[in-house]
Amino acid sequence: MKNINKYLIAILSGVLLGMGSCETTELDITDNPNALVPSQANPDFLLTSIQEDFARHLEGTAATEDNFLSTNDGLNEIGMELVRTAHLSGRNYQSTFQGNAFDDEWTNVYRGILADIVALQPLAEEAGLVHHIAIAKFIEAYVITSMVDFFGDIPYSEAILLSEGIQNPVQDAGQDIYNAAISLLDEAISNFRADAPVDPVNDFFYDNDYDKWELAANTLKLKLYLQTRLVDSNAAAQFDAIISSGNYIQDTEDDFQWAWPASSASNPDTRHPRYGINYASAGATDYSSNWLMNLMDTTDDPRIRYYYYRQATAVPGAEIPPDEQLLQCSLELPPPHYTDGGFTFCWLPNGYWGRDHGDNDGTPPDGLLRTTWGVYPAGGRFDDSSFTAIAQNNDAGSFGGNGVGISPILSAFMVDFYRAEMALASGDEASAESFLQEGLNKQIAKVQSFGALDASADLSLEPSAAEVTSYIGTVIGNFNAADANGKWNVLGEQFLISFYGNGVDPYNFYRRTGFPTTVQPNRETDPGQFMRSMYYPAISVNSNSSVSQKSTNAEPVFWDNTSGPVAN
Numbered sequence: 001m002k003n004i005n006k007y008l009i010a011i012l013s014g015v016l017l018g019m020g021s022c023e024t025t026e027l028d029i030t031d032n033p034n035a036l037v038p039s040q041a042n043p044d045f046l047l048t049s050i051q052e053d054f055a056r057h058l059e060g061t062a063a064t065e066d067n068f069l070s071t072n073d074g075l076n077e078i079g080m081e082l083v084r085t086a087h088l089s090g091r092n093y094q095s096t097f098q099g100n101a102f103d104d105e106w107t108n109v110y111r112g113i114l115a116d117i118v119a120l121q122p123l124a125e126e127a128g129l130v131h132h133i134a135i136a137k138f139i140e141a142y143v144i145t146s147m148v149d150f151f152g153d154i155p156y157s158e159a160i161l162l163s164e165g166i167q168n169p170v171q172d173a174g175q176d177i178y179n180a181a182i183s184l185l186d187e188a189i190s191n192f193r194a195d196a197p198v199d200p201v202n203d204f205f206y207d208n209d210y211d212k213w214e215l216a217a218n219t220l221k222l223k224l225y226l227q228t229r230l231v232d233s234n235a236a237a238q239f240d241a242i243i244s245s246g247n248y249i250q251d252t253e254d255d256f257q258w259a260w261p262a263s264s265a266s267n268p269d270t271r272h273p274r275y276g277i278n279y280a281s282a283g284a285t286d287y288s289s290n291w292l293m294n295l296m297d298t299t300d301d302p303r304i305r306y307y308y309y310r311q312a313t314a315v316p317g318a319e320i321p322p323d324e325q326l327l328q329c330s331l332e333l334p335p336p337h338y339t340d341g342g343f344t345f346c347w348l349p350n351g352y353w354g355r356d357h358g359d360n361d362g363t364p365p366d367g368l369l370r371t372t373w374g375v376y377p378a379g380g381r382f383d384d385s386s387f388t389a390i391a392q393n394n395d396a397g398s399f400g401g402n403g404v405g406i407s408p409i410l411s412a413f414m415v416d417f418y419r420a421e422m423a424l425a426s427g428d429e430a431s432a433e434s435f436l437q438e439g440l441n442k443q444i445a446k447v448q449s450f451g452a453l454d455a456s457a458d459l460s461l462e463p464s465a466a467e468v469t470s471y472i473g474t475v476i477g478n479f480n481a482a483d484a485n486g487k488w489n490v491l492g493e494q495f496l497i498s499f500y501g502n503g504v505d506p507y508n509f510y511r512r513t514g515f516p517t518t519v520q521p522n523r524e525t526d527p528g529q530f531m532r533s534m535y536y537p538a539i540s541v542n543s544n545s546s547v548s549q550k551s552t553n554a555e556p557v558f559w560d561n562t563s564g565p566v567a568n
Contacts, residue, residue: 043132044201046120051204053112054139055258057105057146058504059407062276065268067108074105074273075146076407079503082531083510084357084519085496086503087287091358091524093568094553099535102151106537113143114160131210132200134191138217141181141188142409145224146504148174152533152557155544156180168546174558175231178224185217192217205256216256218248219410226418227508228559229425239422249412252446256410262379262403271403274378279391279399283311283367288354291520292500293371294344295493297352302463302471305383306376306447307500309400310351312369313387317347326369327353328361335525343520351387358522375457376450377501379405382457401453408502413443417495421513424491433479436491440472443498485517492516511560519567530568532556 056066060074078097080086090096117136124132140160147154156177158169172180192210199208206212225232225239242248249255260272269276278284288308296304316323317330324331327347334345338356345356353370355361368389375382381390381400391398408414416439423431448468451459463471479490492515499506509515511532531553541549556564 041119041123043120043124043127043129046116046123047132047135047200048202048204050113050116050120050136050139051202053108053116054143055260055407056108057113057143058258058409058502059273060105062269062271062273063266067112068104069107072104075150076501076503077274078150079505079507080500081503083496083503083506084289084291085500085506087289087355087359088357088522089287089355089360090527091360091522092528093522093531094528097531097534097553098538099541099549100538102534102537103539106540109143109147110155110159113139118160128197129200130191130194131196131208134188134210134213135200135203135205137184137188137191138213138220141184142220144177145181148177149227149504149508149557150534151536152550152555153177155540155547168544170546175228178228178558181224182221185221189214189217204258212254212256215247215249215254216410218242218245219256219415222248222415222418223410223505226422227512229422230512230561231559236422236426239418243419249410249415252412252442255408255412255446258407258409260379260403260405260407262401262405265403272378272405272407274373275380275401275403275405278372278378279380279403280367281391283389283391284370284372285367286372287359288352288371288373290344290346290348290352290354290356292497293352293354294348296497297348297350299474300467300471301497302444302468303376303447303497303500305374305461305463306450307374308352308371309374309381309383309390310353310371310385310387311389312353312371313351315347315349315351315353318349326364326366328364329356329359335523337521337525338523341521356523357520358524358527360523375401375454376447377406377408379403379450379453382451382454382459382462384458384461386458397456400457401450404453406501408499411443411446413439413446413498414502414505415439416442417491417498420491421495421509424487429487432487432491433476436479436494437472437476439498440475440494444468444472485515488513488515489518490516493518510565511556511562514562514565517566521567527568529554530565532560532564 053066056068056074058074058076060072060077061068077086081088088096117140120132120136144156153171153174154177155169156172158166192213222239222242225235229235260270262271264270274286278286293308296307314320316327322330329346332346338345348354353366372390373380379401388398416435420432420435420439423435448462451457451462475490475494479487482490492509492513495509496506496516529552533553533555535553536547536549540547
């Protein structure tokens with residue numbers, strides 16, 4: 001125990017100040033595992049906390065809990081806002097994403113996930129718990145690389161590899177952290193294959209199926225090689241070697257995802273956070289993306305009724321007169337760059353009540369009118385054109401799937417999109433087309449399986465097999481008919497649509513490729529530099545003298561050698 005406490009002091013004094021609390025879903029443990037009192041020095045306790053904090057790393061919280069001092073979003077929502085699959089309320093990127101916007105996410109990683117991994121390691125090693133260690137290494141690899149993807153260079157080796165006496169751990173280069181992650185995954189695979197005296201009490205992902213864990217580890221390596229394809233001449237060969245092995249996620253049943261049990265609405269809230277934030281008596285909190293809803297509505301996308309639930313039959317400015325109180329912009333003229341670019345402005349037809357990219361007009365009393373999250377992936381309502389308000393009067397039918405949603409992290413359909421990008425980048429358009437089609441088949445089937453979560457929905461309005469086939473055929477036809485840039489736009493649009501609920505991969509794709517160029521620009525004519533990377537959180541800069549704040553958000557991460565996305 002003495003050594004464990006020394007390790008934690010080295011981390012917490014060098015990266016963050018103060019202590020936070022972690023709560024767990026299944027075990028009802030509300031004490032702080034980082035305090036490491038004797039009753040808590042338990043590998044199963046720590047691994048449970050690591051997994052749950054990992055889910056919060058991606059999804060944030062719907063309430064103040066775990067390592068979050070306020071309701072906060074996590075990386076998925078932030079990435080989705082930047083690529084227009086969720087609504088961004090800021091007209092200036094730099095002011096919207098100031099450093100203190102990420103204090104909770106940073107705290108959750110260093111004070112929560114990584115501190116618990118450090119505490120777990122010696123305990124698990126002493127007991128021969130190689131599977132506990134393997135899961136922790138996998139999560140560490142994902143977390144540290146996603147932090148690089150958002151922030152660039154971050155403290156890692158001096159903070160996490162336990163160099164004693166270091167008060168201000170230096171930042172490691174993003175490339176070095178990626179290399180460390182690949183090593184972690186190789187070690188994890190070795191441990192997944194080894195025999196353990198006992199398995200974890202709680203494996204929330206694969207229920208101790210280590211063949212599936214190995215598939216996920218190799219799939220994460222595929223993702224990392226894809227992300228470094230612009231700066232590593234060996235990345236494509238390493239990617240292809242894993243594909244040739246066949247040892248990666250290929251079937252939807254093997255998808256690596258966090259399944260929200262929705263067993264509690266408080267202390268902690270175990271519903272999908274986007275459900276918890278939006279399915280409330282006052283109505284929805286989030287606004288939906290006008291760009292994405294319009295794209296899906298005008299192309300007869302069969303997923304739209306699963307992604308979105310409409311509470312209203314019409315939007316001011318569309319089928320009904322403008323209303324300044326409910327939708328201020330319905331009485332405004334579109335900005336010139338919207339008119340010139342042919343972008344929709346303010347309102348959409350057919351009851352799709354959302355907001356434009358960068359619209360910060362304030363919050364009118366429209367919580368029971370605006371379009372909100374549907375049954376996929378948040379476990380909300382399937383849109384059966386009932387147009388009734390959500391979560392009202394304790395009517396079970398208004399709660400949809402009750403928040404039994406998922407956080408999609410590494411899926412079979414995603415691999416097909418990875419392969420499509422690799423093929424298109426190499427000039428193999430035929431293979432890119434084939435992978436795109438297969439990815440759409442898998443992802444749409446996965447989405448449709450969620451309809452059954454809403455037991456009160458009229459599922460007769462689900463799209464037919466013929467409608468799905470027609471939609472995919474149209475996408476593939478558009479891909480084949482397009483020029484080189486047009487093919488990237490088709491792939492890019494489908495990448496953003498299909499990864500709905502995941503913001504990490506689309507944000508990376510958008511910066512890595514610069515596509516699609518068809519996304520709606522910010523409402524502001526000059527919103528400032530797009531976020532090539534995030535500012536360091538204030539909690540890190542203020543407590544670690546080795547970390548200096550970036551002078552600009554134009555700094556790219558190491559794998560991004562492009563000029564940045566065209567659309568702002």
